[in-house]
Amino acid sequence: MRSVPKLVESMSASTTSTPTIAARPRPGPPTASRSRGMSMPSSLASGARPVVGRTTDPGPSADPARGDGAAVVHRSADPGDAALCWDGCVRVEDGDAGGARPVAPGSPGRWRAAARSLPQVWRIEDRRNDLFSAVTTFVLGWVLLEVGLVGLVRAPFVVEPAEPWWRVALLGVGCLLILVKRAHPILALLGGVAVMVVDLRWGGSLAVTxxxxxxxxxAALWSGPRARAWLWGVAVTVAVGGSVAAGEAARDVREFVYMGLQLGAVLLVPMWWATNVRTKSELAELAGERADLAAREAEAAARTADLERQRASDLERIAELDRHEAVRAERAAMARDLHDVIASHLSTIAIHSGAALALPPDAAKDRAALEQVRTSAVASLDEMRSMILLLRSEGRRDDGAGAALDAVAAPGRLAGLDALLAAARATTTVVLEDPDGVATGPLPAAADQALFRIAQEAVTNAVKHAPGSPVTVRLSRDGATVALEVRDDGAPGAAPPVDGPLSAGTGLLTMRERADGLGGTFAAGPTAAGGWVVRASVPVAARPSERESA
Incomplete structure (x- = not known):
């Protein structure tokens, strides 16, 4: 490609009309589309200033405006913050202050402006290349005509032109067609064929060839696929047909070969050459697209790898959270069991020992208190042993040791509620109301254990916080729900006042957690008479008789 000249003609300041020019396709991959035309906006047509272009960057010290009013612009690969004039030159937009807005080197706006200007620069260069090609062909053809390389065809239809300069005029018409070969390759070729027919009528010449x-x-380089297919078909047909006709006319195989070589050189060689150039351009474009695709795939793979790493990190954090949650849940369950089992027995021991110490010495009562203390201590040890065995066991075993472990670690059930209440009756009056036979009836293991632990904690709290106050434990069943109520009236009874043991304050929390864990309800609070009531209900399966009646 020829370089852009040093100076570009300035645009007249008195321009009033809006010209329209045809945009030539830029050189490069032949598959690039050609623009039909481009119009100058009216804002540029009115009051346009002269523009002078240069091929080198004068540097940051150059004045943005010249003394003659022409804005200095760059026509290098780094055009700066520029726009295109209607005739394709690069023009700096002048602000109100009369200077060009500076753009930082390497900024996106600078490169976008350069990218926008390149197609127009290429089109201008294409037109200049075509003009150079047309002028060169005309000069070379004129020389060939002057040398006398005419009359290449000997046939009856050949006539001599009236004037010798007619051949020069015909050559000029052909060179004018070269100027439009990029925008309209097929039309230019048809015009060239017409010029060639006239030239053959005059005997033919190497210049028009x-x-x-x-x-x-x-035409073979810039036309579409369908036009190229037709072009190849016509060219091959003309070359073969002309060779056969020449051979038949001369009745000589050598004439057939000579004519075939000539027509092949004139018709097929330029098309083959253009096809080769086009193929290389398409391959280069395809290689570029593949490189872009590979880059995008690599970028996508990198993003996928990042996402996978992030996903693995998220899964690791989720697993860590699950482990923490499992540990927290296990600790909460252990805390409930320790509170409901061990703390209950220890509270009983503290209550009985405190009552014995508060009363006057009495051998019979002291012995009964010691027996109750021992019973609670042994029960506490058994419960502690069962919990230790459960925590140390690695799984269920089918041997005798496993059966013994199950027997020792068996949780409390409502069937043992009488034994629990019997221990409490040593210090206060405890009444059990079970009209529906809930304590002796079948219940789900989870509900049975939860109700027993809630009753155990509620009775222990009543004996601890209201010593001597009568306690009522009521069990009832309504369809698929079992309700438990533990009530005391808060009034001190026959037991002497003692200092209550310290409490961790988690009894209500553990009872609520057990009820909520089964989807039940829990409520606790003072009564109007000054006592305290605990109510809990848990869902259970309905009895078979109730299911049949339903």
């Missing part, structure tokens, strides 16, 4: 050769090359 060069014009046809150039137009054939342009």
């Amino acid at each position: 060069l014009v046809l050769w150039d137009l054939l090359y342009a």
Whole structure:
């Protein structure tokens, strides 16, 4: 490609009309589309200033405006913050202050402006290349005509032109067609064929043959696929048909070969050359697209790897949270069991020992208190042993040790509620109301254990916080729900006042957690008479008789 000249003609300041020019396709991959035309906006047409272009960057010290009012612009690969004039030159937009807005080197706006200007610069360069090609062909053809390379065809239809300069005029028409070969390659080729027919009528010349050769090359390079297919078909048909006709006319195989070589050189060689150039351009474009695709795939793979790493990190954090949650849940369950089992027995021991110490010495009562203390201590040890065995066991075993472990670690059930209440009756009056036979009836293991632990904690709290106050434990069943109520009236009874043991304050929390864990309800609070009531209900399966009646 030829370089852009040093100076570009300035645009007249008195321009009033809006010209329209045809945009030529830029050189490069032949598959690039060609713009139909471009119009100058009216804002540029009115009051336009002269523009002078340069091929080198004068540097940051150059004045943005010249003394003659022309804005200095750059026509290098780094055009700066520029826009395109209607004739394709690069023009700096002048602000109100009369200077060009500076753009930082390497900024996105600077490169976008350069990218926008390149197609127009390429089109201008294409037009200049075509003009140079047309002028060169005309000069070379004129020399060939002056040398006398005419009359290449000997046939009856050949006539001599009236004037010798007619051949020069015909050559000029062909060179004018070269100027439009990029925008309209097929139309230019048809015009070239017409010029060639006239030239053959005058005996033919090498100058017009060069014009046809150039137009054939342009048509094969820049036309569409369908036009190229037709072009190849016509060219091969003409070459073969002309060779056969020449051979038949001369009745000589050598004439057939000579004519075939000539027509092949004139018609097929430029098309083959253009096809080769086009193929290389398409392969280069395809290689670029593949490189872009590979880059995008690599970028996508990198993003996928990042996402996978992030996903693995998220899964690791989720697993860590699950482990923490499992540990927290296990600790909460252990805390409930320790509170309901061990703390209950220890509270009983503290209550009985405190009552014995508060009363006057009495051998019989002291012995009964010691027996109750021992019973609670042994029960506490058994419960502690069962919990230790459960925590140390690695799984269920089918041997005798496993059966013994199950027997020792068996949780409390409502069937043992009488034994629990019997221990409490040593210090206060405890009444059990079970009209529906809930304590002796079948219940789900989880509900049975939860109700027993809630009753155990509620009775222990009543004995601890209201010593001597009568306690009522009531069990009832309504369909698929079992309700438990533990009530005391808060009034001190026959037991002497003692200092209550310290409490961790988690009894209500553990009872609520057990009820909520089964989807039940829990409520606790003072009564109007000054006592305390605990109510809990848990869902259970309905009895078979109730299911049949339903």
